[in-house]
Amino acid sequence: MTVVGAVAAVVLGLALGGAYFGGLWWTLARLSRWRRPGWALAASFAVRGPLLLVALALLARQGVVPLLLALAGFLVARVALSAWLRSAGEPLAPASGPRSAGEPPSAAARPNPERDAAGGAP
Numbered sequence: 001m002t003v004v005g006a007v008a009a010v011v012l013g014l015a016l017g018g019a020y021f022g023g024l025w026w027t028l029a030r031l032s033r034w035r036r037p038g039w040a041l042a043a044s045f046a047v048r049g050p051l052l053l054v055a056l057a058l059l060a061r062q063g064v065v066p067l068l069l070a071l072a073g074f075l076v077a078r079v080a081l082s083a084w085l086r087s088a089g090e091p092l093a094p095a096s097g098p099r100s101a102g103e104p105p106s107a108a109a110r111p112n113p114e115r116d117a118a119g120g121a122p
Helices: 003-033 037-060 064-087 113-117
Strands: none
Touching: 003 037, 003 064, 037 064
């Protein structure tokens, strides 16, 4: 594999990640506007998923190294898009939705021995 091929695989991964996660963000940002949000989410995945799989399958024909480089670019795009949206003030998830893996639990969800031993009140 040449340097140009490696760079092309990473750039392709970045483009695929930007399209996949950008499309996911776009769908989620407009979900409340649609009459049937479940169908909209399913349709979004039905477009994003196969396009990603086809692109990765075609890239896999070039070998394992280009595929892994593209997957690395895909993940970098996810992190970069999340950081960019966070810095722009865009919500990454609904406020009442599940927390992300790196987010600490809220104070109400943390165990408190004094509160628990007294039946819920300190």
